[in-house]
Amino acid sequence: MTTQMSDDSLPGLLDLARRDYKDLAGQGLKLDLTRGKPAPEQLDLSEGLLDLPSGHTAADGTDVRNYGGLRGLPELRAIFADVLQVPADQLLAGGNSSLEMMHDCLVHALLSVMPGAESRWADQERIVFLCPVPGYDRHFALCERFGIEMVAVPMDGSGPDMDVVERLVAEDAAVKGIWCVPKYSNPSGVSYSDETVARLARMETAAPDFRIFWDNAYAAHHLTDEPVEIADLLALCAESGHPDRAFVFGSTSKITFAGAGVGFFGSSAANVDWLTANNSKRSIGPDKVNQLRHLEFLRDAEGVRAHMDRQRALLAPKFAAVQRILSEELGGTGLATWTDPDGGYFVTLEVVEGCAKEVVRRAAEAGIVLTPAGATHPYGDDPRDATIRIAPSFPGLAELERAMHGLTVCVRLVGYEKAAGA
Structure with a gap:
């Protein structure tokens, strides 16, 4: 990225940016753009959950107040089978967090032999995960927590660079997995093309126990009238002779209550049995009361879509404001580019190389807190x-x-300073 200015214009632009920054720093701001949390108004849309469930008996007669039901309520799984592209009998409904399920899958893979594996991951010399970038910092934190080596893979408009992915998984049996946010990726907003999904499903891997951690966190989080549809990874894996390859994750965390939602795990029957057996050692069943209240509140897949339309009405104006301001203030400067996502929770801003940390630092000094540069x-x-x-x-x-x-203002200040060698 190069700045589009003449040597004559740079001193004036830099002087203006410095004055604007001085004014900004004097405002005493306390603003936070760090995490993709639902706003209170979004949470208010699900307030009816607090009056539910209306009883304590599921459709099959299960008393949801009691132990049991490791796989979750069948009726709720049926609703999200449609959303997450997983057959209902291959989908687990768990606690409030899909991240918790990702954590557990890693722990169980380290400590027990997965379907298709030759040994526990903990007994192998190296474990490597591919990480499309920019990506989700909590995925990276999980790998660091368990000593899993990470290798960055560039993203393009169709998803991860599949030429790179296919080469890495074919040449090194230590490569055991890849993190994927396939729809409205965090943070770029990219949705994987059908060809990318198909290549992930059919590629040959040196590791027989290679897994795609398919974090479909934004499956229902559209910002336009035309929702993006992605290919069915689980079905394509089965068709390609790799039925156990995909671990599909999702949740209601940004659909209903972020702190009291329902997480989901979907995969092959063999993987579902493996996870259920391991989970039975740490839990006698999930919170089925919460699952029943979600079932009564959302009702069916169409109920989910209608609820997400109400969410979109609150979110879309905010994303539109981001696009408008970036265009008005930075358009044509050559100082930045940015994404314009069709869904999800984030916008990625690319500034002049070597400037992101300094932009974040200057913003913090002016009272605007951003996610740390490098977190992606x-x-x-x-x-x-x-x-x-x-x-x-x-x-x-x-x-x-x-x-x-x-x-x-911070982007202009830091960008012009770099151009001027200041």
Whole structure:
């Protein structure tokens, strides 16, 4: 990325940016764009959950107040089978967090032999995961927690660079997995193309126990009238002779209550049996009362879609404001590019190489807190120091607009300083 300015214009642009930053720093702002949390108004849409369930008996007669039901309520699984592209009998409904399920899958893979594996991962010399970048920092944190080596893979408009992925998985049996957010990726908003999904399903891997951690966190989180549809990974894996390859995750965390939702895991029958057997050692069953209240509140797949339309009505104006302000303040400057997602919770801002950390630091000094630069890459290391993740969901619209105007001031200041060698 190069700045589009003449040598004559740079001193004036830099002087203006410095004045704007001084004004910004004097406002005493306390604004936060760090995490992609639902706003209170979004949580209010699910307030009816607090009056549910109306009883304590599921359709099959299960008393949800008691132990048991490791796989979760069948009726709720049937609703999200449609959303997550997993047959209902191959889908587990668990506690409030899909991240918790990802954590457990890693732990169980380390400590027990998965279907198709020759040994426990803990008994192998190296375990490597591929990490499409920019990506989700909590995925990277899980790998660091368990000593799993991470290898960054570049993303493009269709998903991870499959030429790189196919080469890495074919040449090294230590490569055991890949993190994927396939629809409205965190943070780029990219949705995987049908060809990318098909190549992931059919590629040959040196490791017989290779797994795709398919974190479909934004499966229902559309920002336009035309929802993006992605290919059915689980079905394609089965068709390609790799039925156990995909671990599918999802949740209601950004659909209903972020702290009291339902997480889901879907895979082959063999993988579902493996996870259920391992989970039985740590739990006698999930919170079925919460699952029943979600079932009564959402009712069916169409109920989920209608609820998400109401969520979109709250989120879309915020994302539109981000696009408008970035275009007005940074368009044509050559100082930044940014994504315009069709769904999900984030916008990725790419600034001049070598400037992201300094932009984040200057913003913090002015009272605007951003996700740390580098969080979008393994080990917190963005080698280009250019990527900044913007999370527009939580602030009110007026607060978001103030934060975005302030952020663009910081981008201009740091970008022009770098161009001037200041």
